[in-house]
Amino acid sequence: MGTLRIHFDAEDLTRVTLADEPDPLWEMIFTRFRFRDRVRSLTFRPWFEEVREPARTAGMRRGAHVLDVLVPAGPYFPDFLTPYEGLRGLDSGLAALLRTPKRRLAAELRLLARHRTLPRWVRPIAEGNALALEHLGAALRDYHETAIAPFRELVGAAVDADRACRTRALLRGGVEGLFAGFAPLMRWSPPVLETEYVVDQDLVLGGRGLRLVPSYFCQRAPLTLADPELPPVLIYPIEQRHRWRPAVNRRAGLDALMGANRSAVLHALGRSATTTQLARMLGISATAASRHATALREAGLVDTRRDGNAVLHTLTRLGTALLQGSLPQGSTGGPAGADRHGGTENGGTENGGL
Template sequence: MLRIHFTGDDLARTVLADEPDALWEVSISLHRLQRRDAGVVFGPWRSRILSRIPTSIRLLSSLAPARGYCPDFLTPARGASRAAQMEALRSTGRSTIRAELREFRRQNPKLHLPSWCARLAEGDSETLGRLAHTADAYFDACLTPYWDRIRAQVHRDRTRRLAVLADGGWEALFRMLHPSARWSHPVLELDYPVDQDMHLQGRGLVLQPSFFCRYNVTSLLDPRLPPVLVHPIDHDPGWALPAGARAEANPLAVLLGATRAQLLEAVANGAATTRQLARLAHTTPPNASRHLTALREAALLRSHRHRNTVLHTVTPLGVALLNGQQPQLPA
């Protein structure tokens, strides 16, 4: 059980991260590779990237096992750029590494750390550099080709959660994090592999969506680190397919047509102007404008003029349709 203790100031300082976190996705995607689960959602991605995985991946997978504790230093500097995160990883202090490797042994007694971890614990910068280089190479080979799609899915999920927050407040949002979530002010409880208490102490909480997180929430162990709760999102099962195959597999495209489905998804993911939307849907602005008019007439989006530009936003009905929910039709 994970118990998150809020003070009076913490809800005001709790935020929904607006981007996927590169190193959390590296770590959690390695769980998916090793566990070989969630085949419908991640199977196509796994089959496409197996031949691209760097040969040095065991450096990472030995510290990010399929199940169990993963050292906090592998996921540093939340909210920083990927380059800054990699530099933070390379700069991890020896005392931190030693403490977290001891914790790894304690929490994963059936796993054996490889011999090179002794050099890591002694502060060998070359070994730590190789670990960071492997994380970077793995990201480039296995995540970069899909990163735009991953970001789009995270953005769409965040838009849906913000709508729930606006309508139902924090309690409604917390219930969305996981089926086990229970909010009894001032404590949020969630099922967790170990028994852990997180005291926010006025620091607030970052709700970090993770694309590759599938079944359970996760977090950092060290109470001195900025509080973060990593949670799964809803997925489009065809996300890893080539563009043409995704369109054929997308039931929304069958209902609306491929171009209108692309436009509606792009609006929900934050694109706002007709020109931006046309570019994302690979069509001309006049053709995009015609399709956007049809979507507006169907109450799936709203449009308003700002100076010389028309801006588009998705409606609650449009969000419900994108998320496969039973929509509340307008009167």
């Protein structure tokens, strides 16, 4: 196991940004890694069981085959599969992928061929054949619509919760506080951010800054691009605790106690959220989200405070106890709990089909 070392200068520290959402192209790649895990995490099993339903597998099959060829187990996969534009959504990412210059396609697929034997259908892609690239884009879109899009609410809620924690760390301690909050996943030894990696690699930012991108399906270790000349990004796994779903039987009991809508708000606030994030997670208006949060605050279940231009809602100890089905200790009020190239991601034997 090696180490990724990301070198910052003073300008880089002023240009660290945190993405609002996962990158859909990276997420597709990570789902293939999850299919290859020898031991599957309990938090991914509900997703895995749903995507393995016969009605879904047909839509995934072509994209799964493409990804398993272009993103094999090993130390490398092509950067053109994860263009920076993917941070603006699937459409932008796929459009950028299809615009990849022929020279770059050829170079990156040549490098991939050093690590594995490629089938014949890859050659037209390497040559920049427009039809082959369109088929590639269509296969990836179909895969996304089956394997990721149906879980948008689940993924969005978990990522929003993680991002809220990262944002609070940034507000309290600046960039150093943000980096310190990633321990033990990453280690901040100014001016270098380190993490375990499949190979020893140094990424010198040189004033370009760094885009941190949360991922639901990434696990164990962050990943970055193979080419250090591309815009720097670091895709990191969200904390495992944010991926857990609430227990179904407890949720039903709270629904009966306080009504389905307010119960849903309480469960969503198991992960701190702003009013806007809460509305997005539950598919309700911001006004309705604010109204429900106010009612829960008046009942002593939620603490609300202004966070810049937003209003952040956090469960109190009493709210946490109610959500978890246990009696609170002490006070009933107050905030709760005041590969790339990656072998770590990409290793393992594929045992899941698809």
